[in-house]
Amino acid sequence: MQEIETTLVNALGAMLARETGQPVERIETHISWVLLTPAYAYKLKKPVRFPFVDFSTVHARRHFCEEELRLNRRFAPMIYLDVLPVRGSPASPRLGGANDGLPIDHVVRMRRFAQSSLMRIRLASGGLDPSWIDGLARRLARLHAEASAAPPDGFGSPERVFQSVQDVWASLKAQHDDHRLHTLRTWLENQDRVLRPLWRARRQHGAVRECHGDLHMGNVVLIDGELVPFDCIEFDAELRWIDRMSDVAFLTMDLKAHGRPDLAYRFLDGWLQGSGDHEGLQVLHFYEVYRALVRAMTSGLGPQTGAAPSGPDYLAWASAWASKPPDEAEARLMITHGLSGSGKSMLAAQLVQAAGAIRIRSDVERKRLFGLAPLERSRARGMDIYTGQANDATLGDLLTRARLALQAGYPVIVDAAFLRRSWRREFHALALERHVPFTILDCQASQATLRHRVQARAASGTDASEAGVDVLERQVHGHEPLAPDEQECALQVSTEAPVDIESLAAAWRSAASPC
Structure with missing residues (x-):
């Protein structure tokens, strides 16, 4: 399967290079390939199966390409264009076309943007205008308000929230048996006992919504003077139908982990003015630790070509943050x-x-x-x-x-x-x-x-x-x-x-x- 995948990626890249007359760049993640032409980006999902994602069949990859398009147009309609079938063979593929043989795969076609426009890169280079944070906070609060709320049963229950946390912890444990994980497990279990009534109440009050699900700085880009989220979770509804404060926590955590707590609190301030969800502050700290564990997990799952050279040690950050939660000794x-x-x-x-x-x-x-x-x-x-x-x-x-x-x-x-x-x-x-x-x-x-x-x-x-x-x-x-x-x-x-x-x-x- 890996050999067929490599053949298809190479052939698609060569075909796009011939069509555009320009070299085609590649970005590889643990679950996809992205081929970059001067104007467009073509995202091809890998035929992989992890505990949190299953792209192992052509049917599944088509479905999740269509979901990616539908879901991301909520956040970035200017980026996400369409889904194209890949026809022909892995060695000689064609994009698009109707009634021209069964598709062997599908790609999501997007408008290309410069990697230097990513929020993560702008922050590292000193080119992130703090006022852009305000606009992002307002837009996210509005999108959360417009998003569908979870039905009475299912997503967002305390049991399912903690199961997601356990899955991430188990994946990290499988990657490397770090002593910090054992301390964190005890902390997470204690938090589960304390927060269950809050999770239940927040779900009943409509806080669980169809959110972005992966809102770190690598998934936010500057477009026409506005910070725009993209690449939301499409492959697992459990990771997308979440407490909106979990969505917020991903970005506040990432800013703090990159040494910018000032911008994290600026973003939170703008989002709270838009949402009014001050009740969610009681679960924010837990979700920040969880989101740091998610980033630690995904950074160890596979190749990350095109990512920032060296980022934070998210496991170290999670361990440190869990050991010093906000408490009334700091409150004033x-x-x-x-x-x-x-x-x-x-x-x-x-x-x-x-x-x-x-x-x-x-x-x-x-x-x-x-x-x-x-x-x-x-x-x-x-x-x-x-x-x-x-x-x-x-x-x-x-x-x-x-x-x-x-x-x-x-x-x-x-x-x-x-x-x-x-x-x-x-x-x-x-x-x-x-x-x-x-x-x-x-x-x-x-x-x-x-x-x-x-x-x-x-x-x-x-x-x-x-x-x-x-x-x-x-x-x-x-x-x-x-x-x-x-x-x-x-x-x-x-x-x-x-x-x-x-x-x-x-x-x-x-x-x-x-x-």
């Missing part, structure tokens, strides 16, 4: 305070990256309560989302989300104006309840700066806040300044000049508990 609570335009959201976003924190934005969550997207304008929809009742609902929602993130062991920033003392006291009480440090980030700027920023923000239409100059004027005259006891908990920052974020993050981390 910060609320922002300041008038519109004082730079609260800007600093909060920067602290997310510097401190590995979870941000909860009142402007975003208030809109979510009314079924609005972050950038939708409530007035354009004829809605008043700033009534007393709406304010109370927003306060309760922010408290719930902050509590969930603290329970998961993360530092938390609640990004809101907090101009009313009663709101600030509610969050101080939450910090006391959770026995975590409480800090107020007090942002200040001149009246002229505030007005300029508010006007510019309103004109751009690129921020969730709907506060205009009229709102700012009411805030100036109606806000309740920090009381003396609150000032003891405050970090005062002028945003008139650039702020040293690393120093600010360090000051937050050193905050005493309780305040």
